[in-house]
Amino acid sequence: MPSRGERRLLERGSRAVALAALGGLLWLAWRPPPPANARVTVDGTAALPAFLSQATRAPVGALALVIDSIPGRRERDWLRALAGAGTAVTWRRAGATALRGDLTGIAITAEPVVDPSGRSRIVAVGPPGAPLTISDEAGGMDSASIASSGARVLDATVDGIVTGGGARSVATTAPRDSVVLRPVLVLANAGWEGKFIAAALEEAGWRVDVRFAVAPRVAVVQGTGGRDQAATIAGIDTGRYAAVVAVDESAAPHAAALVRFVRQGGGLVVGRDASSVVALAPILPARPGAPITPVLGAIASDQPLRALGGIALSAPRRDAVVLDRLGGAARGVAARVGVGRVLMLGYDETWRWRMEGGEGAPAEHRSWWSAMVASVAYAPLAPLRPATAAQLVDEAPYAALVDALGEPLPDQPSAGAPISAIAWQRLRFVLLFVLLIGGLLAEWTSRRLRGAR
């Protein structure tokens, strides 16, 4: 049995422990910031929001973040703020190497399509094979796996904010601009090709001015040319036209104006018969090449353009892009000329596609010509929404994460189970509480055993 003195010593010790524990608890509750060299590891993106509020109250010296999905914009900004306040933040991706691919995240943008449809082109990029769902505020738009190209492109009418992503990464975007589309001028001799090009563009929603040459100094005109029957058209400039379609050699009297128009930034589509206009040669992206023999009977097939004769386009300029290739021959070549664009086509009688093609041929012909014009059209942007909308979107969360925190650390095996900052915090509370209760119990028991109150 311990002596009375020993008991008193024990009781004082127990009380001291309890008081120390109480003090520790009080310290934990109202403690000053942690020491600058404290290092905390957060494992899992889901734990991040809770940690961030904790770490704001009790700053840590270093944070090692292991993510299994891309943190949202709010968390990223918070982490960036922590890093700015002095916390050394590092991060790496969790999981097996094979699974880390889709943690490079989804990025998505929406920009206006240059045609009168009012649609937007949504481009989502991400790791090949990753599942991707695209939706806007009116519901789901597309669901697919990202192809080997790493991209998914959607032309659609967009309602509100567009969301794209899979299980581990979600990106959002919204169109910010619209395009200013001015009319298209069609220059042609009176004939089926000019008629049906103008018809296709008008039906697709383009505003079209035309000048169909019928006889010397006689033309059928429409648009700002008005009743002007003169051989030249004044005012072919980007203030008036988005693009000009030069169907045939009737464009020759306007060649100088067309060259000037392109150098200003305008778009020019040069039809097969217009490619012989000498004055246009300096701005053509390629040269007229060998004649192409049309494939009989192909007009109603799924490759109706094979049925059209014309020429192959040869010797493309170094900066030219082949937009349309058929059977090994370039049939549509585009290039920038100054700040403008020129598209050269090598097809004869595309109107036959509309008249003789299979089911849906008129719509295909319409879309094709609309796309040809759109590919060169001068279309300045105009802001669509207030800037606040842009603040709501998160177009490239992975890139934003790298921007906020730097590159991820190289993959490395974990040096043991990381202790969560929250868990360690709780453990300290529990230990101090146990010490407090234990100390008080020990003192109380000792005093009861010696008969004291």
Added chain:
Amino acid sequence: MWRMPAALDRAGDGSRAVPGAGGARAAGATALGAVTLTLRPPRYAGRAVERLVDPALVRAYPGSRVMLEGAGPADGTRARVDDASVAVREAGIGWRSEFVTGAARALVRVERDGGGARLLALEPLVDSAPMVTLRSPARDTVLRQPNGTIALAADVRDDLGLASAVFEYIVSSGAGERFTFTSGTLGALRPGSGREAALRASLSLDGLTLAPGDVVHLRAVARDQNDVSGPGVGSSESRTIRIARADEYDSVAVDQAPPPEVDKSLLSQRMLINLTEALVKRSRAVARTEVTAESRRIGRDQGRLRKQVSDIIFSRLGDGGEGGEHFHGDGHAHAESDELAAGPLTPEALLRAAEKATVISGSPTDFEHDETPVVAINRPMLEAYNAMWDAGRALDGGEPARALPPMYIALAAIQRARAAERLYLRGAPPRVVVDLARVRLQGKEPGSPGARSPRQPIDLARAGVLARFGAALDELTRDPAAGVDSLIVLRLAVAERLPAAAAALEGAIAAVRASRNATDALRRARRALDDGLVATDTLPAWGGAR
């Protein structure tokens, strides 16, 4: 833009639900109460009367009688069909309004002062025209004689009910610019309210007093019982029965045409050659007089054949062949041309006549491989004619052996003509080739064209339709009844152009009105309205706005 309040997110998973319109009405937004619609289809439809309560969409045959009824006073209650007012009167303890549906889509609006309004879309059901299939005669026919009886048979069918069916015929007589026509019907059938019937009759050609060259056009026609927007009329394909002319020479697109004359000439010439060859073989064994007599008999047949060939040539030159051949020694006097009247017709004269008949102002009217079709066909026939002439002279002279070479030439020429005949069928009219270089811009009057006007865009309305849809969704969150009305109007607007979207909207309207979750139906409608969504897996190499 559709921005659904979080409180309406029933699923709690982010999907948005739309409250029922009925719920909003229960809150007292309208004092109109339930509207009962009684639809009485027209008699021709043969359908029963329908009663519907608060319908959003009513499909009815044109001519249907619609009766709208509801509780409350008629005074202050108004009804409109599109822009036309419809009378509303007291009926028992409520109000009643009646009207007849038309053949176009319409919007019906019932409203009450200080109360609510009810909107419903009327969509006409289509009464199809009868389908008629002509079973007999199965194909076009050419007859040599205008007599006999032709059996006629047709099957008729209608979606609602047939009123009558009949065979119609038209007889056209004449040629060139002068035609006369007679018409009539046969085998009238009144099948009552049946949907199918078999039509049978017989056509007596004798009774039509047809002449050579006449054409009988036959078809079966059926009418349905639609006495409101119809009657719908359906007809079969037409068949023609043509009576061959004596100078018949068209064998295109007919199956029972008389054999072409050239073929007959071919057979005859071969037969004459056979006879002549046999005579030459026998000539050493028989008396000279007998050979001469036999040779002259063959010569007369050769002369008759030559006349047939001449008829063929002249019929093509527009003479019709009626003048017959103007050959040496036939005793006829003809005056079709000075040349012909001048005496015996030589092959050269025939050729010149042919050219003269087909050439205007010195330039040929039609060419094919540097030769006119008339000449191309006639030249071998003229050669045949010429050779027959030589053969005939030899045969008349009792020299069958000397007649054989020209007879062979005649046969070969007829064979060539037969081939040419296949090239220049009746279906090929004369082709005149214009000398463009000679006439280009020789006209004295200048043109002065008016300005062109632009075509209407096909899809321009799509963005507007989507905007209206978004506005309707906004309306749904604020005032479900008004939102439903907006969807009804939108559905009517797109019913024809975007039927898939109209169907999805219809489902959404029904769901909202029944207080069901309309989210999926509205999503489907939204996608259908944006019909042309295009998805690809490649980034464009070129393009974009500047």
Added chain:
Amino acid sequence: MSTFTFATVQYESGDWDSAPLVPANLIDSIARYTEIDVAPSGVVVPLGSEAALRYPLLYLTGHLPVRFTAQEKQVLTRFLDRGGLLFVDDHNHDVDGMFHKTVTEELEQVAGVLRKLPNTHPLYSSFFRFEDGPPNTSHELNGWGDNLLHPYLMAAMRGDRIAVLYSNKDYSSEWNFHPDNKRFYSVDNTRFGVNLVVYALTR
């Protein structure tokens, strides 16, 4: 090259080839007044053949009853829906004639109702100006056929474009002469044909 070729429709019923010189005459006029690239001779194309779609302007005439086959109706429907223009002329010049009665019935089944074309329509100013609408023909002025002067042409429209243009004026007789004989006319009576072609090629 986008050469205009004048095409005459061959249909199963009737005498589709009743005005064989009209194509040459109009081709001559096109060359005479315009620079339009035109083929020197016309073609004949069966209406029941897909080949009809190669010629967005088709000319149909005749005296006899016209009954289109199912195939002809199908091709004609596609032709009109895709932007073709069918010019139909009653060679009988007779509203009581069988050509008029039957062909209008057939056309309305395929193309919709034929309505009067206003005499202010752009067709009448597409090249030459015809202030009073369609020019009269000598057949009308001489009182032949139905003994009527038809003040309007009829048309079935697609949007604001003419899809089917129907004439009772018998231009088929009026224009059915060899183009060389144009020199005997003080006023070229085929000028309206130029308007028709220019309208088809530019509108």
